[in-house]
Amino acid sequence: MHLRDRISLFHLAAFGDWHIVAEMDASRSFVAVDSYRKAASSDAPAAWNYKGLTIHADPRLHEHVAELVRAALPLGASVLDLAAGSGAMCLRLKDIGMRPTGTDLVAENFRLHGEVDFVTANLNDEIPAPLRQGFDCVIATELIEHLENPRHLIRQCHELLKPGGLLIISSPNTSSSISLAQFVRTGEFRWFTPLQYGNDGHIMPILLPVLRYALEECRFANIQIHSIAPLRFAGLNWWKMRLLAWLLRRVIARPLLEGDFLIAQATRPR
Secondary structure (H helix, E strand, C coil): CCHHHHHHHHHHHHHCCCCCCCCCCCCCEECCCHHHHHHHHHCCCCCCCCCCCCCCCHHHHHHHHHHHHHCCCCCCCCCCCCEECHHHHHHHHCCCCCEEEEEEECHHHHHCCCCCEECCCCCCCCCCCCCCCCCEEEECCHHHHHCCHHHHHHHHHHHHHEEEEEEEEEEEEECHHHHHHHHHCCCCCCCHHHHHHHHCCCCCCCCCHHHEEEHHHHCCCEEEEEEECCCCCHHHHHHHHHHHHHHHHHHHCCCCCCCCCCEEEEEEEE
């Protein structure tokens, strides 16, 4: 039996009837793309959108990241949006006066071909040569949890930036008190259950200190990490879960970031 077949059997055993569509074989990386291919084939407007372009994340995250870029960069700055999806962030960046470039594995989902530069790329692999021009800013929103090797992405972001360039990375916050409470109870971080693995392709949870270590190891400077958008769902109002989260806040030695999205900013030294 080939390794690819053994992997497929493992998926069936681990996830029952859940259907995982991914691009992989024994020699290539794993990337779950089913939901993005479905988005590309649909013309229906998404509930979360920017001027009709689907936002594959919480809209507050896109708004916040755009404000960070606006505050940090001059008009006309070059910004690379990794995993650009439909192009919603690229269009938002263009609207605030930046020069965006998008890249994604699912090229047909990108709706700004001809308006915004775009390069198809599997970000588990090496960044394609056309992107190695040096950008003023690189954005990777809700991407790193989809990739096999977070440090590989961060190293490549360092190479893509001009000296003094800005990196902005976001990822689901595994280190909030409610996420840690969920881990204690179920062994799974919030946003990293089998449901998110199968449907959303969340394959790599990254803890806040590990994200900081990775940025430092890749020679980034001026590292700042914060969180935004604490979300509320009915299931999380269960009193036992809330009590456990409260206890964890009391016993953990450091303050916890309680938003659902971690956002890291760092610069490539000049």
